[in-house]
Amino acid sequence: MLLLILGLAVFIGAHLFTRARGPRANLVARLGEGPYKIAYSVVSLLGLVLIVLGWRAAPYVELWSPPVWTRHLAALLVWPAFILIFSAHLPGHIRAKTKHPMLAGLKLWATAHLLANGDVASVLLFGSLLAYGVIARISLKRDERAHGAPVRRGSWQNDVIAIVIGTAAYGLFGAFLHPLLIGKSAFGM
Numbered sequence: 762m763l764l765l766i767l768g769l770a771v772f773i774g775a776h777l778f779t780r781a782r783g784p785r786a787n788l789v790a791r792l793g794e795g796p797y798k799i800a801y802s803v804v805s806l807l808g809l810v811l812i813v814l815g816w817r818a819a820p821y822v823e824l825w826s827p828p829v830w831t832r833h834l835a836a837l838l839v840w841p842a843f844i845l846i847f848s849a850h851l852p853g854h855i856r857a858k859t860k861h862p863m864l865a866g867l868k869l870w871a872t873a874h875l876l877a878n879g880d881v882a883s884v885l886l887f888g889s890l891l892a893y894g895v896i897a898r899i900s901l902k903r904d905e906r907a908h909g910a911p912v913r914r915g916s917w918q919n920d921v922i923a924i925v926i927g928t929a930a931y932g933l934f935g936a937f938l939h940p941l942l943i944g945k946s947a948f949g950m
Contacts, residue, residue, distance in 0.1 A: 765815025765882060772808025773893045775801060780900050812886065813942055819882035831877045836935070836948060838873035842866040843934070844927030853919030861901055868894040 779785055779801070789797045845866030848855040859865045871891035874883065935947035 762815070762819045762882065762885075764811055765819050765885060768808050768811025768813075768815050769886065769889045770808075772805060772812060773889065775804045775808060776893065776897070780897065816882055816886055817944055822881040823879055824881060824884060825879035827877055827879045835873040835877035838876075839870055839935070839947070840928065840931050842870040842873065843931040844924050845869065847927040847930065848920065848923035851915075851919035851923045853915035853923055854917060855915075855920050855923055857915045861898060864894050864898045864901070867891075868898075 792800065843866065845855070845859060845862040848859070849861075849863035849866070856862050868891055871887040871894060874887040875891065878884070878887065939945065939947035
């Protein structure tokens with residue numbers, strides 16, 4: 762469980778650091794933009810690796826037993842989460858309407874997994890990431906009020922691309938990577 766907690770601290774800490782404008786700007790000034798981005802990516806990847814290893818090694822301690830239908834609901838909710846995550850990188854109407862689709866996708870993904878998993882490690886993992894998503898969204902909203910929200914325009918073509926890529930990634934991840942990385946089938950097969 763300690764490995765999972767360490768991974769969450771590293772991953773979430775790296776992401777929260779980007780919201781600290783002064784310290785981030787100082788570090789970018791010292792390292793340069795490119796090296797900062799490389800370091801940020803390496804630290805985030807390290808956090809993800811620790812999270813996966815920690816979650817897989819964590820003992821199963823049941824808090825509650827979710828009904829079977831919640832697994833089906835989770836599988837359904839994760840699909841639009843993937844689409845939202847990909848739409849964050851494509852200027853389309855989905856991105857414009859949701860404002861922060863990456864965070865919306867993260868919160869939807871975490872909520873879906875909280876519904877389907879009732880063990881301590883899952884609550885720690887998905888609850889922490891959901892809390893991070895809420896805190897990050899509140900912080901961004903506060904910044905937008907103070908500095909103005911960016912104007913976001915987009916095209917329907919990019920929305921279609923986000924839906925197609927998000928759906929394909931959802932299917933591939935659920936069928937192949939989820940069992941490989943997590944040790945459980947995402948689709949109950």
